[in-house]
Amino acid sequence: xxxxxxxxxxxxxxxxxxxxxxxxxxxxxxxxxxxxxxxxxxxxxxxxxxxxxxxxxxxxxxxxxxxxxxxxxxxxxxxxxxxxxxxxxxxxxxxxxxxxxxxxxxxxxxxxxxxxxxxxxxxxxxxxxxxxxxxxxxxxxxxxxxxxxxxxxxxxxxxxxxxxxxxxxxxxxxxxxxxxxxxxxxxxxxxxxxxxxxxxxxxxxxxxxxxxxxxxxxxxxxxxxxxxxxxxxxxxxxxxxxxxxxxxxxxxxxxxxxxxxxxxxxxxxxxxxxxxxxxxxxxxxxxxxxxxxxxxxxxxxxxxxxxxxxxxxxxxxxxxxxxxxxxxxxxxxxxxxxxxxxxxxxxxxxxxxxxxxxxxxxxxxxxxxxxxxxxxxxxxxxxxxxxxxxxxxxxxxxxxxxxxxxxxxxxxxxxxxxxxxxxxxxxxxxxxxxxx
Amino acid sequence: xxxxxxxxxxxxxxxxxxxxxxxxxxxxxxxxxxxxxxxxxxxxxxxxxxxxxxxxxxxxxxxxxxxxxxxxxxxxxxxxxxxxxxxxxxxxxxxxxxxxxxxxxxxxxxxxxxxxxxxxxxxxxxxxxxxxxxxxxxxxxxxxxxxxxxxxxxxxxxxxxxxxxxxxxxxxx
Numbered sequence: 290x291x292x293x294x295x296x297x298x299x300x301x302x303x304x305x306x307x308x309x310x311x312x313x314x315x316x317x318x319x320x321x322x323x324x325x326x327x328x329x330x331x332x333x334x335x336x337x338x339x340x341x342x343x344x345x346x347x348x349x350x351x352x353x354x355x356x357x358x359x360x361x362x363x364x365x366x367x368x369x370x371x372x373x374x375x376x377x378x379x380x381x382x383x384x385x386x387x388x389x390x391x392x393x394x395x396x397x398x399x400x401x402x403x404x405x406x407x408x409x410x411x412x413x414x415x416x417x418x419x420x421x422x423x424x425x426x427x428x429x430x431x432x433x434x435x436x437x438x439x440x441x442x443x444x445x446x447x448x449x450x451x452x453x454x455x456x457x458x459x460x461x462x463x464x465x466x467x468x469x470x471x472x473x474x475x476x477x478x479x480x481x482x483x484x485x486x487x488x489x490x491x492x493x494x495x496x497x498x499x500x501x502x503x504x505x506x507x508x509x510x511x512x513x514x515x516x517x518x519x520x521x522x523x524x525x526x527x528x529x530x531x532x533x534x535x536x537x538x539x540x541x542x543x544x545x546x547x548x549x550x551x552x553x554x555x556x557x558x559x560x561x562x563x564x565x566x567x568x569x570x571x572x573x574x575x576x577x578x579x580x581x582x583x584x585x586x587x588x589x590x591x592x593x594x595x596x597x598x599x600x601x602x603x604x605x606x607x608x609x610x611x612x613x614x615x616x617x618x619x620x621x622x623x624x625x626x627x628x629x630x631x632x633x634x635x636x637x638x639x640x641x642x643x644x645x646x647x648x649x650x651x652x653x654x655x656x657x658x659x660x661x662x663x664x665x666x667x668x669x670x671x672x673x674x675x676x677x678x679x680x681x682x683x684x685x686x687x688x689x690x691x692x693x694x695x696x697x698x699x700x701x702x703x704x705x706x707x708x709x710x711x712x713x714x715x716x717x718x719x720x721x722x723x724x725x
Numbered sequence: 726x727x728x729x730x731x732x733x734x735x736x737x738x739x740x741x742x743x744x745x746x747x748x749x750x751x752x753x754x755x756x757x758x759x760x761x762x763x764x765x766x767x768x769x770x771x772x773x774x775x776x777x778x779x780x781x782x783x784x785x786x787x788x789x790x791x792x793x794x795x796x797x798x799x800x801x802x803x804x805x806x807x808x809x810x811x812x813x814x815x816x817x818x819x820x821x822x823x824x825x826x827x828x829x830x831x832x833x834x835x836x837x838x839x840x841x842x843x844x845x846x847x848x849x850x851x852x853x854x855x856x857x858x859x860x861x862x863x864x865x866x867x868x869x870x871x872x873x874x875x876x877x878x879x880x881x882x883x884x885x886x887x888x889x890x891x892x893x894x895x896x897x898x
Contacts, residue, residue, distance in 0.1 A: 305822075312815035313804030314823060314874075315797045317788075318867060322826045335830040336837035339864075343857045346781045350773070353780050356748055357755065359896055409896040451897050532759055539755030565745040572748070573787025574796040575897040580784060626802045629898040666898060671802055673895055 294330040299592045302327035306585070316631055320581030327588045338584050345583035350535060351464060352579060354405075354454050356572040357538035361545050362404035363564040366413030368549030368556050370516045374399050375417055377513035380501040387490025388498030389422045390436055394483045397440035398447065401475065402520030403541065405449040407629075407666055411441040411677045419681055427496055431688045432489075434678035438689070439696035440482055441674050442663040445629075447475030449523060449537065452629050452662060455579075456655045459586070459638040463652075464534040465527055466718040470656050474714055478660070478703045485699040515548040528721060575630055582634035589639065599642040612647050613708050616640065617661060624665015628673060632662045650725045652718055653711045660707055664700050667693055740790040744783060751779040770848040778846075778856055785859045789866030798895070809881075816878025824871035827864055835861060 294301050306323035310316050321338060328335045346352075365371060375396050382391040400414050415437045422433035445452045448468030457464045489495070501509070523541055526532040532540055549556040589595065607615070623632050637658050644654050666674045669690045679686045707714055715725065758772035804812060838860055841853035 309819050309823065310800045311803045312819040313799050313801050313812070314819040316800055317798060318823060318871075322823050325826050325830050329830070334833060334837075336833045338830070339834045339857075339860050340837055343781065343860055346784065347777050347856070349780075350777065353751070353755075353776050355897060356780070356783065357752065360748065360752065362896060406896045406898060408898050412896060445898070531763060536755055536759050539752060540759065542752060543756055562745060565748050566741055569744045569748040569783055569787055570792055570796055571896050573744070573784050573792045574798060574895070576780075576784030577788045577792075578798050627800060628798055628895065631798060631800075662898075673898055 295332065298327050298330035299588065299594065301330055302585075302588060315577065316635075317577035317579075317581035320578075320585040320635070324581075324584045324588050337587075341587040342580050342584045345587075346576070346580055349458060349579075349583070351454060351458055354449075354464070354535040354538040355451050355575065356568055357535075357542050358405040358449055358451050358454075359409070359571050360564060360568040361538065361542040362406055362409035362413065363568050364542060364545040364549060364556065364561070365400075365403060366409065367560045367564055368545070369553045370545065370549060370555075371396075371400065371414045371417055373513045373553070374516055375414070375421070377509055377517070379421075379498065380506050380509045383498035384500040385487075386497055387486045387495045389418070389428065389433075390486035390490060390495070391483055392498070393418050393422070393433075393436050394440050394479050394486065397443050398476070398479045399517065399520075401444040401447040403449075403516070403523070403545070405445055405451040405454070405538075407441045407444040407663055408673055408677065410444040411438060411674050415441065415678060416681050419678065423682070429692075430682040430684045431692045434682045434684055434689045435692035435696060436482070436486060437681075438667050438672070438674035438678045439693055439700065440479070442660075442666060442700065443475050443478050443482075445663060446471045446478060446656070446660060448472060448527075449534070449541065450659065452633055452659045453655065454534070455630060455633040456637065456658060458579075459582075459634060460641055460651050460655060462655060463723075466652050466721070466723045467655050468524075468527065468534065469718040469721050469723070470652050470714050471659070472717055474656055474660060474703070474707045477706060477713075478700060481699040481703045482696055485695050489695060515552045519544055519548075578630055578634060582638075585635075586638050595639050595642040598639060599646045602643050603646060607647070609647055609649070610709070612643075613649070613657075616644070617657065617704065617708060620658060620661035621664060621668070624662055625668050626671050627665070628671075629659075629662035629666055632665065633658060650711060650715060652723065652725060653714050656714050657704075657708050660700075660704050664697065664704065667697060667700075737791075740786075744787045744791045747779045747783045747786070751776045751783070754779070774846050774848045778851075781856070782859045785863035789863040789870075796895075813878040813881055817875045820871045820873070820875030820878065824868045824875065827868045827871070831861075831864055831868075834864060 302323040305326050306319045309319035309322060324338045325335050328337055375392065378392045378396040378399065382395050383389065385391055396414055396418060397410060400410050404410055419433045419437055422428040423430050448471055450468060450471060453467045453471060454464055457467055519541065522544060523537050526540060527534055527537050546556065620632060623636055666672050669675065675686050675689055679689055715723065754772040754775045758769060762768045804815060838854055838857045841857050844853045845851060846853065846856060
């Protein structure tokens with residue numbers, strides 16, 4: 290019995306992790322337990338698990354961007370910043386057919402330039418825009434919910450991005466180049482969703498919004514300017530070499546706090562404390578997943594699992610196209626049941642050697658992986674964004690799912706272009722000096 | 726009993742204060758780091774070290790004492806689809822197993838943390854057994870929480886988590 294487990298230590302460990310996770314136990318803790326089981330079965334010192342976990346977290350400086358990006362988004366969400374941005378987007382595109390749908394797309398794009406989280410986008414911006422869309426019965430709540438969830442996926446594709454930071458850690462790529470690589474794909478996703486909204490609006494005869502008079506435009510723009518400057522400051526700071534992407538997260542949080550307090554006078558001390566606590570809580574929840582992944586990735590690497598998979602795939606002489614399609618389908622399928630962070634931390638590290646062996650650029654692959662993971666947030670049955678818009682609108686998830694399919698289709702078209710036209714993704718990073 | 730609940734609530738509030746404070750100091754340290762390096766041309770090292778410590782403690786302390794079951798990242802596709810009796814069995818098995826494995830490995834883990842006093846951090850020169858000590862209360866909390874899960878399964882007291890209502894707290898995705 291003991292010999293059996295020693296010989297199959299890695300299999301036993303994976304079995305334990307899968308079993309505990311399926312039984313609904315914390316995935317992060319399950320991975321730590323799996324690692325402990327591996328060490329015990331092999332007869333190694335089990336304290337190696339704690340050592341890997343502690344040293345890994347202590348030296349993962351890049352990951353420190355996560356709590357601060359969460360904090361920045363939370364501060365933006367309590368202030369009236371989102372409100373100003375919406376009014377600005379409405380003045381810009383409200384006049385077109387399906388107006389508020391376009392406002393939804395545009396405001397998601399702007400907000401994503403300030404926050405690195407799709408969930409934060411849906412929670413903050415989503416609440417306000419859904420109210421705007423469903424007031425006066427212009428749009429059905431299910432449609433408003435669906436388009437809000439779908440457009441929120443752009444959040445972590447356009448920089449900054451928390452999922453990109455997670456990918457940077459497991460793939461050892463530069464956060465700066467990954468951020469740059471996400472910009473065009475994010476805009477492409479926005480364009481295809483706006484097109485889909487236009488088509489649906491025409492077929493169903495959705496109203497145009499009352500056009501904001503041109504003379505009101507300068508005033509609205511002016512009031513939105515402090516908020517609109519945030520992406521400029523962030524990206525300028527990173528690519529101008531003033532701050533690291535990690536420090537940029539602190540700058541974003543500071544700037545959001547600063548303009549909310551001085552310009553918009555909308556954040557008090559109690560709200561700031563609530564934002565701090567909420568962000569710290571989210572950080573701890575995702576942090577334990579990171580901790581579990583760091584620990585178990587040590588086991589995986591020690592056993593040479595990723596390379597074994599790469600060798601095994603190598604026998605089959607996959608074409609690059611075939612390989613990319615397979616990978617996309619695999620991540621999409623996993624996205625139906627796993628959170629984005631879990632996919633990036635658990636599944637992606639196992640695939641990276643295979644991706645490298647296929648000669649696929651790792652920055653390009655990062656964008657593919659993150660887009661896939663984000664599409665996973667709106668695909669049933671487990672789609673965090675669907676849950677959020679459902680709780681905002683009180684519409685059952687099932688009804689929202691029926692409305693979200695066209696947008697998933699649009700996102701898949703964008704994903705196809707992102708996957709098979711690497712030059713489109715890598716154009717901007719190369720312009721900034723990326724050699725790949 | 727009321728008195729116990731009162732103490733428990735008071736302790737929970739203080740744990741929350743501490744966690745929020747950790748993030749706040751991290752935030753401030755980052756800003757100081759940028760100001761010192763970019764505006765005063767005086768690069769400092771202690772901030773880098775403090776943010777790493779605050780991150781490590783924030784995660785382990787936060788998970789152990791502040792994070793609610795609804796915040797935790799679960800995979801609940803199978804769990805949610807099961808009838809109540811099977812879910813209870815899952816809770817008992819998973820909770821019990823996690824508690825046993827953590828408890829079994831706790832003594833050697835403590836030895837490792839204690840052993841780390843021979844090393845110190847680069848700038849602040851804190852001994853690593855102090856920095857890493859947070860793992861011990863974290864492990865103890867994991868054991869207690871796992872036992873609570875198992876106990877909830879045994880006694881059948883309510884569902885543990887409900888993703889729909891809590892999805893908003895997962896704002897790192």
